Amino acid sequence: MPDCFEFKEDDISLTPIWAILPSLPLECWHPNTLGKIGSRLDTPIAMDSLTMKMERVSYPRILIEVDTSKTLVDQVEFKLPNGVIQKQPIVYEYTPKFCIECNRFGHHKSSCHDNHQQAVATAAVGNPAAITKQAATKKTLPTEWTLLE
Structure with a gap:
């Protein structure tokens, strides 16, 4: 990695994912x-050794390498x-959760913590009891890494 490397905002959502092509003809x-x-x-990166050697x-x-901010392709057609014409289903071993709202992995936009906090603040303007209830039920999140020995 070059010195002083900076991620571009659109690079953050790129991640490698294994894709399986069930029932693909051997040809x-x-x-x-x-x-x-x-x-x-x-963007294709590699194939596993069992695929290369046709052992499985x-x-x-x-x-x-996929952009997780976009919908993953679940089928391709080719001749x-x-x-x-072959309609080939695609199965992903893992589909990471990526929030396009806050550009973070781990959740989708629908459950974004930032959106949730904004919605609570908006609702609480007309209902002060909502803030108290939210504060009582809010779970605290760790703010630092914990080393496990």
């Missing part, structure tokens, strides 16, 4: 074909060498 297990399919998902023939697995 499509070529690195170029998997790369083209991966490009339809986002139940499904290929490819690593894709097989015999002319048949």
